[in-house]
Amino acid sequence: MTDSRTMDRTDAELVRAVREGDTAAYEELVLRYQPKVFAMARRYARRDSEVEDIVQEVFVKAFQKLNTFRGDAPFEHWFMRLSLRTCYDALRQHQRNREFHFTDLAPEAGDWLDRFVADDTESNDREAAARHLVKDLLDRLSPPARLVITLLEIEDRSVKEISELTGWSQATVKVRAFRARAEMRKILAKLAKEKYL
């Protein structure tokens, strides 16, 4: 149960309180970070039903590993790194058939693609249809490709930041980004071939 005392405390103070046995203080950390973790989990979960499970796993894992937080960087960095790795593990665990056929496209996504092919200035990147197509496309990428593309091109993070978040070297991030872009083009090429030939 939260009270006014916990609302003013910093992350470091709350972490210290939890480590000293005040488990209730952890609820404030959950309240502070759950929106960010839900947003992150929704980027990587393949189904809506997985999102809540992933977020629960993040918070339970963080609680169990709180003793490993050394405090030499802000708690948020440590926590978001743990969250991202949990999301990535979930992506790898729930890999399933990633075959993508044009018949899988929602009608509006197909229409959007038609307009792009006819005249690429006609298709608006603000449309929901474009976002549906992106989601379908991301669902078909391999886990490392999806992770690096999401961080690099959707969240606009630097290679250095991605390296720190994932634990991959910067060279690995760059190689994976290159491969991820190629993977996306391959999927789109297959889609285009099925739809238009």
Added chain:
Amino acid sequence: MDMNLEELRQKLMRAARLAEPDDRVPYAFEKRIMAQIYALSPCDPVQIWEMGLWRAVIPCLTLAIGLLLWTMVLSPGSDAVTLPSVLESAVLAPYDKLGENW
């Protein structure tokens, strides 16, 4: 039909960037998390003992293999050499010399 795939890919990425992240939280989610946290069973002595046993497996195996190699190195080619016989030789070595001095 000619399609610039990289341009299509970049357009789709722009669309994804424009989408606001969905940070909605289900009602009373933090309560469910805290219920799970409180339900995490505290360590019991048996569990700690079991964890200790598992952790000791590799060091014990290493020690056993090391001792085996040590006995083999000490007496290469001798099938009759065992750790007890080596230990006996080591312990009784002073008495062997004593016997010679009679």
